[in-house]
Amino acid sequence: MILLPCPWCGPRVASEFAHIGEVCARPDPGSATPAQWRGYLYLCANPCGWTTETWYHRMGCRRYIKVERHTETNEVRSATAAGMAEVPGTAGGMVEAPGGEAGTRAGGAEIPAGGSAR
Numbered sequence: 001m002i003l004l005p006c007p008w009c010g011p012r013v014a015s016e017f018a019h020i021g022e023v024c025a026r027p028d029p030g031s032a033t034p035a036q037w038r039g040y041l042y043l044c045a046n047p048c049g050w051t052t053e054t055w056y057h058r059m060g061c062r063r064y065i066k067v068e069r070h071t072e073t074n075e076v077r078s079a080t081a082a083g084m085a086e087v088p089g090t091a092g093g094m095v096e097a098p099g100g101e102a103g104t105r106a107g108g109a110e111i112p113a114g115g116s117a118r
């Protein structure tokens with residue numbers, strides 16, 4: 001059982017969430033080639049180890065969270081609101097990151113409510 005610590009709801013089982021995907025940099029729309037868009041939309045690194053993912057709390061607060069999770073052990077070492085950055089040393093305090101998560105896939109406002117990146 002995977003427990004994900006939602007910043008608003010607290011620890012919840014992963015079945016309450018929708019897995020949106022890995023967080024990766026969005027190519028520049030003005031200069032990206034079709035191959036770069038294809039890679040951004042359909043290919044993922046799928047590492048055996050630590051990765052940063054976006055999850056949607058569909059059966060809870062209906063918000064997106066960014067989770068650092070180990071794909072082999074399912075250990076979670078951080079969870080923040082998507083589009084927000086955790087402030088070091090504030091024990092869970094969060095502030096909005098400069099520029100938000102613009103340029104990342106599944107980064108908060110880029111996905112319509114109830115939608116999916118895939």
Ligand SMILES: [Zn+2]
Nearest residue numbers: 006009060061
């Ligand atoms: Zn929640």
